[in-house]
Amino acid sequence: MQSQYDVVVAGGGTAGVVAAVQAGRAGARTLLIEKNGILGGTITVGGINAPAHFFAWGRPVIAGIGWELFRRTRELCGEPIPTPEFTLNNDKPGHLTLDKAVYAAVCDEAVLAAGVDLVFHAMSAAAVFEEGAWTLTVCTKTGLRKIRTRTLIDATGDANVVSLAGFPLVHSPVVQPATLSLYGSGYDVQQLDFPALNAAAEAAVAAGELKSTDLSWRNTGPESFLKSHGVNANHIRAPGADTSEGRTAVEVESRRAMLRVYRFFKKQPGLEKYRIDWFCTEAGIRETVTIQGKETVTVQAYESGFFFDSALCYAYYNIDEHLNDGKGINYRRLGLNVLPTIPRGALLPAGSRFLLVAGRCVASDREANAALRVECPCMAMGQAAGALAALSARMGLDPEELPLEPVRALLRQHGAIVPERLTGA
Numbered sequence: 213m214q215s216q217y218d219v220v221v222a223g224g225g226t227a228g229v230v231a232a233v234q235a236g237r238a239g240a241r242t243l244l245i246e247k248n249g250i251l252g253g254t255i256t257v258g259g260i261n262a263p264a265h266f267f268a269w270g271r272p273v274i275a276g277i278g279w280e281l282f283r284r285t286r287e288l289c290g291e292p293i294p295t296p297e298f299t300l301n302n303d304k305p306g307h308l309t310l311d312k313a314v315y316a317a318v319c320d321e322a323v324l325a326a327g328v329d330l331v332f333h334a335m336s337a338a339a340v341f342e343e344g345a346w347t348l349t350v351c352t353k354t355g356l357r358k359i360r361t362r363t364l365i366d367a368t369g370d371a372n373v374v375s376l377a378g379f380p381l382v383h384s385p386v387v388q389p390a391t392l393s394l395y396g397s398g399y400d401v402q403q404l405d406f407p408a409l410n411a412a413a414e415a416a417v418a419a420g421e422l423k424s425t426d427l428s429w430r431n432t433g434p435e436s437f438l439k440s441h442g443v444n445a446n447h448i449r450a451p452g453a454d455t456s457e458g459r460t461a462v463e464v465e466s467r468r469a470m471l472r473v474y475r476f477f478k479k480q481p482g483l484e485k486y487r488i489d490w491f492c493t494e495a496g497i498r499e500t501v502t503i504q505g506k507e508t509v510t511v512q513a514y515e516s517g518f519f520f521d522s523a524l525c526y527a528y529y530n531i532d533e534h535l536n537d538g539k540g541i542n543y544r545r546l547g548l549n550v551l552p553t554i555p556r557g558a559l560l561p562a563g564s565r566f567l568l569v570a571g572r573c574v575a576s577d578r579e580a581n582a583a584l585r586v587e588c589p590c591m592a593m594g595q596a597a598g599a600l601a602a603l604s605a606r607m608g609l610d611p612e613e614l615p616l617e618p619v620r621a622l623l624r625q626h627g628a629i630v631p632e633r634l635t636g637a
């Protein structure tokens with residue numbers, strides 16, 4: 213790790229990897245710090261390897277570096293490369309999947325090939341803007357390091373750097389639940405007596421041995437959990453997970469829930485040999501905070517497909533707000549041919565200079581966030597942030613002051629799809 217960079221990206225998850233690759237490929241001296249020992253964030257450590265959606269309404273809407281990493285992973289795995297046709301009419305477009313392990317290694321390769329300095333086991337500890345550049349204090353295993361950088365990208369998912377820099381965040385009194393994904397086996401779904409299992413689960417919930425959300429999102433008993441083998445199947449309350457303390461509470465409660473389920477299953481006929489083959493080492497967090505941005509994506513803008521003048525990428529997904537306490541999901545489909553856009557200002561904390569965010573904590577209200585938080589928009593926002601940061605450092609202009617044309621041209625040069633205003637006939 214050097215002491216001077218053009219661009220530093222904090223957080224090597226869904227958005228941060230793409231941001232760092234874009235900045236590096238644009239010629240910026242770039243550092244990527246990541247608190248874990250693996251890239252990919254929620255895709256790898258959270259076990260959510262189902263990026264939604266590169267395609268909408270029968271055409272590609274998000275491409276560029278995120279698509280390249282996805283495509284490379286599928287090619288290495290010998291899996292077919294999907295085409296956009298299946299998204300016509302938004303008839304519940306299927307989720308595409310990728311191999312988590314191969315994706316993590318592909319991300320390492322892409323980041324290093326872009327000339328990015330990569331440091332794992334490193335967290336942001338302080339961020340101060342002074343004399344036209346940022347001093348970022350990084351907490352490494354061997355002590356604190358001070359790094360100078362012209363431009364700083366917060367891709368922590370939790371706006372941790374924005375908070376350290378003293379800019380206000382939007383905290384909602386209620387946040388979506390988290391999920392601890394795992395894969396259980398040792399049983400034959402066809403041989404299970406689900407009415408009996410449901411009755412046993414109800415009794416266990418009444419006795420306080422289980423919570424209904426340990427097994428399902430909608431108080432529906434163990435059937436969906438067992439059929440999915442525990443992948444993305446439970447709900448855990450997750451207040452304050454942008455802090456180490458809040459996050460610790462979620463991790464502990466996630467594993468308590470896993471243990472409750474394990475104990476319960478082992479006592480049920482047909483599940484005596486139940487075992488957990490793998491589990492995610494972190495709970496997947498759906499929502500913590502958002503920034504107060506220079507622009508905000510509201511649900512009205514999102515659902516109407518409002519074209520922001522400074523739009524840098526599309527975001528396509530239905531409203532998908534998970535509810536606490538077994539109440540399921542607030543789910544609303546986008547209208548026919550609606551294609552929401554994300555403006556530059558949603559990546560810029562209000563009042564900040566040379567600071568960007570990318571990923572699920574961009575400026576958006578709760579319902580819009582419940583849609584644009586998914587992986588492909590996070591990748592697209594990462595690429596937009598990487599391009600803005602690289603040009604901002606090169607031209608010595610704040611990202612808000614940059615003329616949009618060179619930013620859009622750089623994004624297109626690296627394969628991204630930049631929204632275009634549709635003109636009437």
Ligand SMILES: Cc1cc2nc3c(=O)[nH]c(=O)nc-3n(C[C@H](O)[C@H](O)[C@H](O)COP(=O)(O)OP(=O)(O)OC[C@H]3O[C@@H](n4cnc5c(N)ncnc54)[C@H](O)[C@@H]3O)c2cc1C
Pocket residue numbers: 222223224225226227228245246247248251252253254255258260262263264265307334335336367368369370372373390391444495496497498570571572573585586587588590
């Ligand atoms: C259970 C669940 C199911 C989901 N299902 C889907 C789905 O099917 N399809 C889909 O497309 N999306 C899905 N999503 C949403 C999507 O996965 C996430 O919203 C998205 O991946 C978030 O990307 P991000 O880059 O903002 O954060 P992340 O991918 O979480 O990356 C943040 C990174 O920053 C690192 N970090 C955090 N704090 C610091 C710090 N202070 N210093 C340094 N590094 C730090 C983290 O370790 C992590 O690597 C799901 C989410 C969850 C939780």
